[in-house]
Amino acid sequence: MTDQPAIELVGIDKKFGAVHANKNINLTVAKGSIHGIIGENGAGKSTLMSILYGFYQADSGEIRINGKPVNIKDSQTAINAGIGMVHQHFMLVENFTVLENIMLGAEGGALLAKGVASARAELKRLETDYGLDVDPDAVIEELAVGLQQRVEILKAMYRGAEILILDEPTGVLTPSEADHLFKILGVLRDQGKTVILITHKLREIMAITDTVSVMRRGEMVATRKTKETSVEELAELMVGRRVLLRVEKGEASPGDVVLSVRNLTVKDNRGVTMVDNVSFDVRAGEIVGIAGVAGNGQSELLEALSGIRQPSSGEILIDGQPIGRASPARLRELGLAHIPEDRHHMGLVLKFEEYENAVLGYHRDPKYGRGFMLDLDAMQADATEKIEKYDIRPPNPRLKTANFSGGNQQKIVVAREIERDPRILLIGQPTRGVDIGAIEFIHRRIIDMRDQGKALLLVSVELDEIRALSDRILVMFAGHIVGEKTAEAGEQTLGLMMAGIAA
Amino acid sequence: MSTASVSLPNWITYGLMPLLNLTLAFVISGLVVWLIGENPFEAVKLLLIGALGRGEGIGFTLFYATNFIFTGLSVAVAIHAGLFNIGSEGQAYLGGLGAALVALALDNYLPWYATMPFAILGAAAAGAAWAFIPAWLQAKRGSHIVITTIMFNFIGAALMVYLLVNVLIVPGKMAPETRTFLEGGQLPKLDWLMELFGLKLGAAPFNFSFIIALVMCVVVWFLIWRTKFGYEMRTLGISPSAASYAGIPYARTVIITMLISGGLAGMMALNPVMGASARLQVEFVGGAGFVGIAVSLMGRNHPLGIVLAALLFGILYQGGGELSFDMPNITRDMIVVIQGLVILFAGALEFMFRPALVRIYQNFVKA
Numbered sequence: 040m041t042d043q044p045a046i047e048l049v050g051i052d053k054k055f056g057a058v059h060a061n062k063n064i065n066l067t068v069a070k071g072s073i074h075g076i077i078g079e080n081g082a083g084k085s086t087l088m089s090i091l092y093g094f095y096q097a098d099s100g101e102i103r104i105n106g107k108p109v110n111i112k113d114s115q116t117a118i119n120a121g122i123g124m125v126h127q128h129f130m131l132v133e134n135f136t137v138l139e140n141i142m143l144g145a146e147g148g149a150l151l152a153k154g155v156a157s158a159r160a161e162l163k164r165l166e167t168d169y170g171l172d173v174d175p176d177a178v179i180e181e182l183a184v185g186l187q188q189r190v191e192i193l194k195a196m197y198r199g200a201e202i203l204i205l206d207e208p209t210g211v212l213t214p215s216e217a218d219h220l221f222k223i224l225g226v227l228r229d230q231g232k233t234v235i236l237i238t239h240k241l242r243e244i245m246a247i248t249d250t251v252s253v254m255r256r257g258e259m260v261a262t263r264k265t266k267e268t269s270v271e272e273l274a275e276l277m278v279g280r281r282v283l284l285r286v287e288k289g290e291a292s293p294g295d296v297v298l299s300v301r302n303l304t305v306k307d308n309r310g311v312t313m314v315d316n317v318s319f320d321v322r323a324g325e326i327v328g329i330a331g332v333a334g335n336g337q338s339e340l341l342e343a344l345s346g347i348r349q350p351s352s353g354e355i356l357i358d359g360q361p362i363g364r365a366s367p368a369r370l371r372e373l374g375l376a377h378i379p380e381d382r383h384h385m386g387l388v389l390k391f392e393e394y395e396n397a398v399l400g401y402h403r404d405p406k407y408g409r410g411f412m413l414d415l416d417a418m419q420a421d422a423t424e425k426i427e428k429y430d431i432r433p434p435n436p437r438l439k440t441a442n443f444s445g446g447n448q449q450k451i452v453v454a455r456e457i458e459r460d461p462r463i464l465l466i467g468q469p470t471r472g473v474d475i476g477a478i479e480f481i482h483r484r485i486i487d488m489r490d491q492g493k494a495l496l497l498v499s500v501e502l503d504e505i506r507a508l509s510d511r512i513l514v515m516f517a518g519h520i521v522g523e524k525t526a527e528a529g530e531q532t533l534g535l536m537m538a539g540i541a542a
Numbered sequence: 543m544s545t546a547s548v549s550l551p552n553w554i555t556y557g558l559m560p561l562l563n564l565t566l567a568f569v570i571s572g573l574v575v576w577l578i579g580e581n582p583f584e585a586v587k588l589l590l591i592g593a594l595g596r597g598e599g600i601g602f603t604l605f606y607a608t609n610f611i612f613t614g615l616s617v618a619v620a621i622h623a624g625l626f627n628i629g630s631e632g633q634a635y636l637g638g639l640g641a642a643l644v645a646l647a648l649d650n651y652l653p654w655y656a657t658m659p660f661a662i663l664g665a666a667a668a669g670a671a672w673a674f675i676p677a678w679l680q681a682k683r684g685s686h687i688v689i690t691t692i693m694f695n696f697i698g699a700a701l702m703v704y705l706l707v708n709v710l711i712v713p714g715k716m717a718p719e720t721r722t723f724l725e726g727g728q729l730p731k732l733d734w735l736m737e738l739f740g741l742k743l744g745a746a747p748f749n750f751s752f753i754i755a756l757v758m759c760v761v762v763w764f765l766i767w768r769t770k771f772g773y774e775m776r777t778l779g780i781s782p783s784a785a786s787y788a789g790i791p792y793a794r795t796v797i798i799t800m801l802i803s804g805g806l807a808g809m810m811a812l813n814p815v816m817g818a819s820a821r822l823q824v825e826f827v828g829g830a831g832f833v834g835i836a837v838s839l840m841g842r843n844h845p846l847g848i849v850l851a852a853l854l855f856g857i858l859y860q861g862g863g864e865l866s867f868d869m870p871n872i873t874r875d876m877i878v879v880i881q882g883l884v885i886l887f888a889g890a891l892e893f894m895f896r897p898a899l900v901r902i903y904q905n906f907v908k909a
């Protein structure tokens with residue numbers, strides 16, 4: 040690595056109005072290395088990468104690729120400069136084949152035949168060189184998520200990327216798929232490509248990177264050789280204080296069955312069966328975790344339990360009473376609260392002010408206004424109380440919800456649902472896109488609820504989170520519950536079950 | 543993707559941006575006027591004098607504005623629940639039927655102020671009824687409200703012509719209209735209001751409906767921002783998935799919202815039918831329902847903005863009429879062009895200047 044670094048960012052600065060997203064960032068990424076960038080949500084990682092990929096223009100500063108200053112004004116310039124990006128959400132045409140997706144935007148001429156032939160040859164070469172094997176004629180929607188991601192990588196490589204940026208690449212992968220991805224990244228590095236890995240998972244950073252840079256509040260606070268640092272140090276650098284990485288909790292003392300699911304089958308909007316004949320119980324005073332790779336029916340299960348989606352067959356019972364076709368409003372009255380998986384589309388109305396979201400779903404409560412009227416003062420007083428109790432920042436109930444950070448938005452939802460003191464709490468992805476400090480807080484609250492004797496059902500794609508919080512773990516695969524384990528079950532065991540391999 | 547998420551201060555969003563859009567619309571209109579060989583500055587002068595120069599002009603301007611306030615509110619209420627009601631035109635037309643039937647039934651027995659509450663209810667009920675079927679189809683069958691309300695404009699027009707020609711017409715007369723209402727079925731002119739400002743109303747049909755319109759502005763504001771139903775409407779309008787999470791019943795919210803929207807459109811009929819011509823005539827709505835869409839967009843779906851936008855369109859209607867009278871080169875069609883440009887820039891292209899303003903604002907804040 041004597042030659043020029045692959046990427047040099049010098050004094051990159053970017054403001055969005057009053058928000059200083061990137062403050063004078065300097066970063067050097069060595070050629071042929073895997074460089075991790077970690078930081079909490081809103082630390083400026085995405086902004087920085089967006090500047091590198093040409094989505095945004097830096098207000099000041101310089102980007103050098105292989106030692107040469109480059110003015111990256113759009114993503115086309117970035118591609119020409121040899122930068123490829125694999126987004127967190129794939130940018131693939133679902134009903135096209137792998138080959139068609141890879142050619143997209145680089146068809147080469149008005150007639151397809153010639154381009155198809157050369158693309159096929161090039162794909163073959165990439166496969167043999169990097170071990171990126173995918174059937175070029177497979178249709179994207181029929182591929183597993185891990186393979187779809189491989190197509191994204193191939194797309195970048197096909198365009199001649201020397202530098203590959205991966206944004207939170209393992210969020211949708213099973214542990215074994217993630218391991219496979221890391222192997223591929225290792226091969227890419229050995230072939231002289233440069234990889235930038237953006238993630239908030241410290242374990243991944245430790246497992247695969249050569250160098251790691253930490254961002255906090257728009258600043259690049261440290262760069263370390265991965266070998267010379269530790270998870271604890273990185274966590275502290277990210278948050279700016281010492282963090283507890285493990286949740287402390289005592290033994291559960293489960294009571295009576297509160298929530299029962301009997302032979303539940305749920306279809307999604309397309310009519311595909313997503314939850315298939317599922318039965319389980321949740322007792323008072325325990326946390327039942329549902330592990331599984333995203334898209335294996337967990338979302339539909341939560342929607343059915345919370346009354347948003349009507350099951351096509353089976354029964355849901357609360358205290359032994361079937362709930363029938365109860366609406367979400369009726370279920371709230373029965374003492375069921377729901378922290379939804381997707382706070383942006385379900386849990387919050389982002390254009391509302393904070394206090395308006397603090398009553399969402401409970402707005403008909405007489406507490407917030409008599410008759411048909413809303414009592415804005417009561418709503419705001421209530422919101423202020425929750426803001427204090429949950430340390431939501433900035434502490435302003437009149438601020439538009441979209442202007443809160445991900446962690447604080449999640450706290451708004453968590454505060455709303457927990458402060459109703461429900462008997463049953465459904466929790467979906469409680470810490471997705473939430474920073475470490477807030478994760479600690481939310482996990483603490485969840486454990487407190489358990490200790491107060493509530494029945495909790497936790498759905499998360501973060502296996503670590505499931506293992507840390509749950510008293511019992513159910514693994515869901517392709518709509519079925521394939522097995523039950525205790526929290527002591529090893530990651531590998533669970534990982535295999537999540538992949539549908541072992542039960 | 544870079545500028546859309548940046549928020550601007552309210553005075554830019556609600557003040558400067560509409561002003562810039564409007565200015566641009568007028569500059570281009572001026573160019574058109576200049577191209578057909580008239581002096582654009584002279585034209586503006588005539589337009590403003592026509593609309594605001596004398597008491598009678600102001601009276602007409604406010605009369606038109608009253609129509610636009612009602613239809614603007616109608617469109618705005620629906621938009622807050624995420625529904626694009628294109629059917630205010632037809633709902634207003636049917637509202638005329640409701641108002642006229644009440645006036646015809648009661649004008650012989652009651653004074654105007656006793657007839658009025660029934661007329662308001664009649665107009666609103668008829669307008670709401672005409673919005674109900676599209677609303678029901680949207681709520682229960684998923685038929686798109688834009689398509690169904692457009693269709694109902696045509697059906698409503700045909701129905702009204704049939705009723706006026708065959709049922710409501712005065713026997714022996716040629717004109718497809720009802721008999722003239724007696725005083726008990728008319729809304730009084732607001733000449734006393736004009737006299738407060740030392741103005742003479744003259745022949746202008748500026749009438750009590752204007753007061754009703756302003757009251758409805760307050761009612762709509764209260765409904766949207768101070769009631770539980772308004773909260774549910776707004777939740778549904780911004781995020782249908784959050785509404786379903788929160789247990790807000792979709793069908794019920796859609797139907798009630800459309801009934802309110804149709805009711806407001808129906809109430810527009812009070813102004814021309816009971817306030818001006820004192821009879822129900824064919825095509826009395828005259829496009830006010832469609833102007834309501836522009837008024838609502840331009841007024842940012844807020845009652846206060848709607849009043850201001852309605853005044854602007856009132857000025858364009860009245861001033862434009864006077865202008866085409868004084869400058870024969872500028873025909874009625876030219877006025878429609880100018881109105882079209884205002885709608886284009888203030889409505890359809892309302893955010894055209896936004897990226898530029900964001901950049902200027904950010905530089906300004908940084909400096």
